[in-house]
């Protein structure tokens with residue numbers, strides 16, 4: 001999938017079986033929504049949840065938010081019907097859980113295509129097992145339909161026997177491997193969820209760490225965390241002003257035949273301008289999304 005500048009600061013999971021949550025999300029300022037059919041939905045409620053998700057997306061009201069359906073794995077009884085039914089539900093992307101190989105992605109892609117999925121329906125992968133970390137590069141280049149990775153740090157902690165520490169040191173290798181693979185192949189990548197809804201400081205620190213590492217945004221489990229994620233993952237006013245300043249200064253230097261220059265004592269080259277242009281484009285995309293939401 002072609003890389004686009006789409007805000008993904010905050011992406012909220014909603015149990016697909018929870019009609020109230022699906023409705024409430026229409027008014028929430030999350031950049032993206034995951035309609036979950038996997039872990040948040042009980043086995044007996046899966047079939048009904050598919051219908052609720054299809055009806056909710058058809059009814060609309062989600063504006064320009066990115067709509068993602070997380071299906072069950074193909075090794076479960078629900079994986080195939082989830083893919084077959086959600087292929088034409090109108091979402092922007094299908095999120096595959098517990099992906100461990102490029103073959104799994106291509107198998108899912110074949111089912112989606114055979115079920116009438118539109119050409120622009122993206123596939124995203126949950127990266128949440130040790131094998132996924134080791135195969136991240138292969139998974140990232142499995143198909144041109146691939147749009148992004150989502151870290152599943154809860155499943156990963158379970159499989160690694162790791163603890164959720166404040167510095168997240170036990171996850172740094174895994175997060176780094178997935179970031180490398182995602183960026184090498186032009187994919188978006190979202191950080192994992194923060195489970196303690198009472199720990200606002202810890203949540204903000206995890207968001208800051210995620211942004212510093214290079215994640216596009218954070219996956220969330222509750223609406224009350226959206227504002228903080230939006231704030232941390234958005235370019236700050238200072239960053240935007242600095243970016244505009246070096247873009248203008250570099251353009252002027254180029255007119256004078258210079259490739260490098262100093263702005264406020266800092267060396268600026270073309271590579272800094274590329275980053276600055278991306279940051280300004282992100283800020284513009286966020287402003288456009290927020291203007292549309294009112």
Ligand SMILES: CC(C)(COP(=O)(O)OP(=O)(O)OC[C@H]1O[C@@H](n2cnc3c(N)ncnc32)[C@H](O)[C@@H]1OP(=O)(O)O)[C@@H](O)C(=O)NCCC(=O)NCCSC(=O)C[C@H](O)C(=O)O
Nearest residue numbers: 013014015020021024039040128152153154155221222223
């Ligand atoms: C965690 C919750 C079960 C808590 O729900 P609840 O008790 O209803 O919370 P509140 O009373 O505080 O809710 C206040 C209002 O907000 C709405 N709400 C709550 N959560 C959501 C949501 N996720 N999306 C939309 N709206 C939401 C409530 O309806 C209330 O609204 P109102 O009626 O107007 O008062 C709940 O938050 C929840 O279910 N969260 C999502 C859980 C989930 O999806 N989990 C799976 C994804 S995480 C994962 O799988 C991990 C990953 O795979 C990994 O391995 O790491």
Ligand SMILES: [Mg+2]
Nearest residue numbers: 128152154155
């Ligand atoms: Mg998981």
